[in-house]
Amino acid sequence: MIELKNVSKFFGENHAVKNVSFKLETGMIGCIIGTSGCGKTTTLKMINRLIEPSSGEVLVDGMAARDEDPINWRRKIGYVIQKAGLLPHLTIKENISILAKIKNRKPEYIDERVQELMKVVDLPFEEISNRYPKELSGGQQQRVGIARALMENPPVMLMDEPFGALDPITRNSMHDEFYNLNQKLGKTILIVTHDMNEAFKLADKVILMNHGEIVQMGTQKDFTEKPANEFVRSFLAEHLNA
Ligand SMILES: Nc1ncnc2c1ncn2[C@@H]1O[C@H](COP(=O)(O)OP(=O)(O)OP(=O)(O)O)[C@@H](O)[C@H]1O
Ligand SMILES: [Mg+2]
Incomplete structure (x- = not known):
């Protein structure tokens, strides 16, 4: 609420x-x-x-x-920033998992969760998880931003x-x-x-x-x-x- x-x-x-x-x-x-x-x-x-x-x-x-x-x-509270707001020096996978890293989640967990979320937002994991934000289209970046906000499964x-x-x-x-x-x-x-x-x-x-x-x-x-x-x-x- x-x-x-x-x-x-x-x-x-x-x-x-x-x-x-x-x-x-x-x-x-x-x-x-x-x-x-x-x-x-x-x-x-x-x-x-x-x-x-x-x-x-x-x-x-x-x-x-x-x-x-x-x-x-x-x-x-998961927050999706206007214009995606990805960190340019981090890869797609690192951007999505940034909160999980802070929380010291296990690498296997992070891997699995990132794959799962990229499926949810319809992005090809193999192809783009190691790219940098500037190597993605605007719409793809936006979907990465959504996946990042969902990473820790916030209620809001x-x-x-x-x-x-x-x-x-x-x-x-x-x-x-x-x-x-x-x-x-x-x-x-x-x-x-x-x-x-x-x-x-x-x-x-x-x-x-x-x-x-x-x-x-x-x-x-x-x-x-x-x-x-x-x-x-x-x-x-x-x-x-x-
Ligand atoms: N950090 C800030 N410092 C000073 N003024 C600000 C700041 N952030 C927003 N404003 C002003 O507050 C008002 C509301 O801005 P806001 O960003 O909430 O608009 P918005 O409805 O999200 O617009 P948009 O659809 O363009 O994103 C605007 O007049 C804006 O110039
Ligand atoms: Mg606005």
Whole structure:
């Protein structure tokens, strides 16, 4: 379960996130959507404490973020960084297993788990596990980022535009894979996206933001049948394609 209570963030004068509150129950998929600069990444980063809120409270599974050590806190939260964020001097295998290394997992375990995860994200282990990130396409790098976040099987996953660089076919198979992971393992998954179709397809709860605020939150049905205001109406008209 992820819960935000009146969370705000100021960067100097810029009120980037304004009094955001929402709750995502355990095992649910949530999608945060909105135009560039509306505060999506900042909201995500406040959940895993890469950014500290200016005010308000963040809870995961009933525990308050501010009561815990940030390093420990991040261990239970898988984070997929916008633009993959792989370490350039490490191979694909080393990138995926970085957290397992820190935890001193056995090499055999790491090998097996990396192979398993590369299958999940549809990457050929033999061919690319010893390459470096720059030797991969953008979409492949993005999938490595997803595998890395899954390595230690965290109960909560935060994903910042994880499918953005993928072609439509790969994106669809990743959607299915995530839907299955969520159904099978009961993970709580919060995804940032620009894509309203993706949000409606994947999410139990869609959170639409504008200028740092939540404009509307709910299911596809809530949005299409009861758009909260003109902004929601025009956002849907612009971003929803057949
Ligand atoms: N570290 C920072 N220091 C100062 N301002 C920041 C910082 N990070 C983000 N901002 C500002 O906060 C606002 C929200 O940024 P954020 O990265 O959360 O947007 P976003 O919704 O993720 O956008 P995008 O879709 O382009 O990724 C923007 O005005 C941005 O310029
Ligand atoms: Mg962003």
